[in-house]
Amino acid sequence: MNQRWTRRQTLWMLVGAAGGLALHACTPPTNNQSPALGLFTWVGSTPLYIAQAQGFFQNRGLNLDIKVFNANTDANTAFISRRLDAVSPVGSEAVTLAAAGKAFRIVLVQDTSVGADGILARSSITSLSDFRGKQIAVEEGSVSHFFLLQVLDTVGLGAEDFTLINAPPDSAAAAYQSGNIPIAVTYSPYLQQANTAQPDGRIIYDSSEMPTAINDLYVFDADYADRNPEMVEAFVAGVLEGLAFLEANPEEGVAIASTQLGIPPDELQEGLQGVRLPDLDANIEMLANSESELYLLNTMNSLAQFLQSRNQIQQVPDLTPFIDPKFVLALRDKQSS
Template identity: 55%
Template sequence: MKTTRRQALWLIAGVAGGALLHACIQSAPKSIDNTFSASMGLLTWVGLTPLYIAVEKGFFKQQGLNLDIKVFSANADSNAAFAAGRLNGIAPVTSEAVLIAAQGKDFRIIMIQDISLGADGILARKSIADIKNLKGKRIGVDKGSVSHFFLLQVLSEAGLSEKDVTLVAMTPEAAAAAYQAGKIEAAVTYSPFLEQANAEQKDGRVIYDSARMPGAIADLFAFDTKFLEAYPQAGYAFVWGVLKGLDFLNKNRSEGLAIAARRLNIKPDELDKNLNLLKLPDLQSNIDMLTNPQSQLFLGKQIQEIAKFLLAQKQISKLPDLSKLIEPKYLKAVSDSGIQ
């Protein structure tokens, strides 16, 4: 794909901003009083494993960041709270980021949390031979969330639309439970609920998962623009903490899994299996995905394509301005200073 002027501006702004931020970080006092707080809305999700480790091990606090985590059961609730200014940050997927931008919210995506490689999926009864046979069926799904738009993409591939099925609004956890109990014919959910329901409901299987649509579902970390401007070190501290958590997981896997498993209320070995369905990008992979238009997983291309899809599906009324949405300067500052 050719580099457009807009994409080139992202790269230039990232380099300049990263240099300025790095200078700010180098001169910032490290006293105990130099602390700042950020409220963040999160769901129960295996991709947050490095973040859970960072909280437990105090990595955010090492950089002066007090992260106040607010746990939500549905994406729509956390996204609404963020759009209303009640949260400083959230962890949306690409489709949700486009929706929030379309609502006029000013925010920046500062890093990629994970890429789904099978962690999101559609459960269906054995009598449903393929996606086309979902026509006329009741499907449990968290409307307005990643699960909803993933379903729309899958239906579109099969020549179907939302009008061809009956959507039953429920959270991903509730959708999995309803499918497991035999109350609905199909459900859209994600790990760990996906695997749990699939194991318990013998009359069914995962009919489609995100491994068949690489890059379609990426979980992101995003913060309010005014918050980042008011606390320029907050973005750096957050990125550093998450990457430090990932580094800890890679070097101390058993302990890291145990920490996150407690947060997720699942067994460490179950979490280990779930993580195999995700790509947790390291520092260089993150920089590449946020700045390199030649990368297969370049986020700039992904959000543009998703925005066009949502417009065609009439989920948004017009294409939002996505030109300033991606901000890689915090990743670049961490790259300059290192993770020690």
């Protein structure tokens, strides 16, 4: 599999790692000004890599120690064992970490999928209800799998109503493209590639129709965030300055990030079309505005209930303490003063 795009590995692996949480007593990183951040290669990190290359963190006294992992599960496991100060999990992974007892703070929403994730279906399949009894290629236990279950739940279908063909995102797309499978769940760039190559079918549903379903987050260990609020604030400000640079200088920003990510600029540009990168105002809305339909706590509570119904977590945790808007609010206050 192309490791550049394997951002969403199976939750079963994360559950197993989190289940051993009490067994780990590793000493956390001690350099407060150089927090260790675990990342995997994903387009949502584009503003962060711009910030790192342009010195936006260093200008604020933050020497970010970026450690790149082949899979998000590996980074989350290191986070559980306190070998990292921060990670960038998908929302469902954050719920699983919280349910397992890991204390952390969500300080920034990295990106929201608005078309990067989708479901491919043959032309003969006219609606989601027609999925009943069909074979569907999707990676079992992955975020793509839970996205599929959430989508099918809207038409009253569940896991028992289709035959799951376990396949990673690239293989699922390839099986659909070759005509071996009628339905596949995958994400960019495989989604667009398979849709273009296979004329008998289309993207029947994508994450733009369920824009709160898949979020990537930046989270810090609770102890680190509580002891070093100025470093977390520097991180938040640096990422958002990187985003502002990308918006003002898109070609240069993509060129900078593509070098850091090891992704060709055109491929990175295509991937960015399927995600929304929230600015400061959008982050405040998602982290602090309980009246907004984008309020992250509501999204995560719904996801936790869904994961519990699928026996992925034993009970729904109180997620309120995990969402920490004070850093984005402090940045807003500084900018307005």
